[in-house]
Amino acid sequence: MSEATTPRFRSVLDRFVAYKPGKVVVSPEGRSFKLSSNESPEGPLPSVLDAITEAARDINRYPDNNATALTEAIAAFCGVSAEHVAVGCGSVGMTQMLLEAVAEPGTEVVYAWRSFEAYPLLVSLSGATGVQVPLEEETHDLAAMADAITERTRLVFICNPNNPTGTVVPRAEIEAFLDRVPEDCLVVLDEAYREYVRDDAVPDGLTMYGDRPNLAVLRTFSKAYGLAGLRIGYLVAHPVVAGAIRKTFLPFSVNSVAQAAGIASLAATGELLERVERTVKERDRVRGTLLADGWTVPPTEANFVWLRLGERTMDFSAACDSQGVSVRPFAGEGARVSIGSPEENDAFLAVAKEFPHRN
Numbered sequence: 001m002s003e004a005t006t007p008r009f010r011s012v013l014d015r016f017v018a019y020k021p022g023k024v025v026v027s028p029e030g031r032s033f034k035l036s037s038n039e040s041p042e043g044p045l046p047s048v049l050d051a052i053t054e055a056a057r058d059i060n061r062y063p064d065n066n067a068t069a070l071t072e073a074i075a076a077f078c079g080v081s082a083e084h085v086a087v088g089c090g091s092v093g094m095t096q097m098l099l100e101a102v103a104e105p106g107t108e109v110v111y112a113w114r115s116f117e118a119y120p121l122l123v124s125l126s127g128a129t130g131v132q133v134p135l136e137e138e139t140h141d142l143a144a145m146a147d148a149i150t151e152r153t154r155l156v157f158i159c160n161p162n163n164p165t166g167t168v169v170p171r172a173e174i175e176a177f178l179d180r181v182p183e184d185c186l187v188v189l190d191e192a193y194r195e196y197v198r199d200d201a202v203p204d205g206l207t208m209y210g211d212r213p214n215l216a217v218l219r220t221f222s223k224a225y226g227l228a229g230l231r232i233g234y235l236v237a238h239p240v241v242a243g244a245i246r247k248t249f250l251p252f253s254v255n256s257v258a259q260a261a262g263i264a265s266l267a268a269t270g271e272l273l274e275r276v277e278r279t280v281k282e283r284d285r286v287r288g289t290l291l292a293d294g295w296t297v298p299p300t301e302a303n304f305v306w307l308r309l310g311e312r313t314m315d316f317s318a319a320c321d322s323q324g325v326s327v328r329p330f331a332g333e334g335a336r337v338s339i340g341s342p343e344e345n346d347a348f349l350a351v352a353k354e355f356p357h358r359n
């Protein structure tokens with residue numbers, strides 16, 4: 001028999017490392033605290049659960065492919081018209097849609113590194129070349145990012161606050177950066193953690209894109225709105241940008257239950273933001289405790305903290321695992337720890353206090 005031949009795959013898959021989601025660990029006593037995915041620690045609000053239950057009655061039908069009611073609700077919430085809004089299957093799905101719209105072999109996509117793990121993964125799948133610009137003191141180096149733009153650059157991601165460091169770039173720096181970006185290069189402000197920001201110097205992207213047709217703002221229902229499991233993200237931009245991105249929508253990929261939950265969540269924004277306020281208080285308590293214990297923790301405006309542990313990262317992660325606390329380690333670099341409930345945060349802080357080496 002001749003040697004078996006496999007189907008031919010894209011060569012990019014030979015180098016491709018699939019996305020690793022945050023893991024779940026259980027301690028010997030059965031304790032399990034998931035602080036590895038920056039989720040909301042609280043379950044859905046009763047009003048949102050009602051909307052989900054009601055929408056579930058119709059799941060024999062395809063969803064509204066245009067997500068008309070959700071798009072209108074988002075537009076009203078953002079104070080823009082619906083043609084400025086595109087929705088997608090989580091902001092990861094929106095990121096893929098964006099790349100499908102602008103990236104192709106021979107083009108470049110610039111982003112800071114380390115930043116959100118999905119950027120390199122989705123950029124490589126798009127066939128474009130990723131250009132990673134190292135963080136400077138755990139923060140985007142926007143001057144170096146502007147220097148990295150060439151005539152091949154189609155897209156730049158600015159993750160503000162940055163995942164996994166929690167650091168932010170202020171309005172003045174973003175404005176100065178945008179002034180240097182060619183008008184035919186799209187800049188995406190990824191504001192997945194916008195609702196946790198308390199630093200007034202950090203701009204709301206929605207107040208910046210009005211006179212900048214090459215700026216788009218990316219938001220999600222997964223974090224502050226607590227709908228990570230339902231997968232809804234959205235983009236706000238000028239109609240020519242939002243319209244181009246909408247063309248790349250995978251049909252029906254925002255399901256009907258998610259659409260209903262998104263609308264109900266926007267109606268309950270006040271209640272959800274009270275939860276965010278609790279997380280912000282916990283964030284400040286967690287960082288304060290770590291600092292008092294001798295850790296170095298960059299200021300964070302998101303719902304997580306970043307510990308640059310270098311070679312001790314995996315030991316630290318294993319120490320957390322043993323106590324049923326899952327964190328997100330990046331081997332050789334550091335660990336990102338989400339802010340959970342006070343009990344979950346205390347469990348993490350107890351491990352950090354005992355860990356033999358501070359960072």
Ligand SMILES: Cc1ncc(COP(=O)(O)O)c(C=O)c1O
Pocket residue numbers: 037038089090091092093116159162163190192219220221222228231232233
């Ligand atoms: C910076 C950033 N952008 C986007 C996302 C994706 O969120 P989702 O696809 O759940 O909307 C995340 C999630 O971790 C993130 O950290």
